[in-house]
Amino acid sequence: MPYSLVINFVPRSPLLKTHLNGRNFHALFLDLVSSVDKDLGTQLHQQQSEKAFTLSPVQIRLNRKLMQWSYHRAIAPGTPCWWRITLLDDSLFGKLAHLWLNINRTEPWQLGSAELDIISILSNPQSQQPWANFISYTRLYEQALDGTDSQTSQQARKINFRFCTPTTFRKTQYDVSLPDRDLIFRSLLKRWNQYSEIPLEFTETIFEPIYPSFFDIRTEMVSDKRSKFIGCVGEMSFSILGDVNAQIIKQINTLADFSFYAGIGRKTPMGMGQVSRY
Structure with missing residues (x-):
């Protein structure tokens, strides 16, 4: 079953331009995975072939036509941000279900050298957030x-x-x-x-x-x-x-x-x- 999850977060410290690149997004995702399944995090990190997930760049607003992928300045602390993860493999979502239900909201997560607080994770479609959704392959x-x-x-x-x-x-x-x-x-x-x-x-x-x-x-x-x-x-x-x-x-x-x-x-x-x- 494909899932499209939207993670809402707020940075504690400035998100510098150098933090906002694909390598850091990828590292944050692997940290999230490793927090509930260290072996799976290692496996995904070492995987060289087709990967069962996609990641968007960090977003600070909703533009229904384009996402933002480059930044001219840092994102200030306290700015509401969102970030999209899609999962294509049923087993991957199942292994991470504990993460979505029990995300640690007291300790900060790292994006590059910046700290951030995860506020919520959306999986159901929202009128103000069309990037969240899920559907079975059969239904699709x-x-x-x-x-x-x-x-x-x-x-x-x-x-x-x-x-x-x-x-x-x-x-x-x-x-x-x-x-x-x-x-x-x-x-x-x-x-x-x-x-x-x-x-x-x-x-x-x-x-x-x-x-x-x-x-x-x-x-x-x-x-x-x-x-x-x-x-x-x-x-x-x-x-x-x-x-x-x-x-x-x-x-x-x-x-x-x-x-x-x-x-x-x-x-x-x-x-x-x-x-x-x-």
Whole structure:
């Protein structure tokens, strides 16, 4: 069952620009995991392959179109902040259930060298916090549109993505910041088949009916002391064209809906590839 959790916190000391990068987000997540399961924290730290979670950058306000991924100044102590974690593996959520229910709110947590107090963890959708949610893989598949309903047939053939943090892809030996149909949907298919109990059959023709119909994207850079990545942010739409089997339409929509939890592309455990479907 994919989960999207929103952690609300308040820093005790200034969150410097140097604290607000993917490596520190990743380290804080591992600290949270290790607080309830040290072996699991070590296992996730050593994991080199596809990871069963994504992390957003720290946010100080809600922007429904884009997240903030770079900061020009420190975040002052006492500023309400939020941070998003998605979990793709049922067993991972189960192992961490104790953390969500019994989070230590008396001792500070560390983000870089800064201390912070965790106020709450949201898992249910909120009117003022649309990034929190959860759904089973079965339900995600069942509710995906297949184009057979006349009232939603056009909607079923339109896939609108919003790249809310810089999104990049690995192609051969290099990173590519220009998304295309295959890069996006292959990324989603790989994660879906790895974590869901409803594997989708892959064929070379499954994505052929998908064509770009609109894009308003630009490149942005994500950097820390060790590395720099160029990714795209903005909006991109695809249309499903031609005489397409309802099952194929359903599978494509399943993957598009799944993007909210799985993210798209590389470095999703470091704050990149946060995506919404609109």
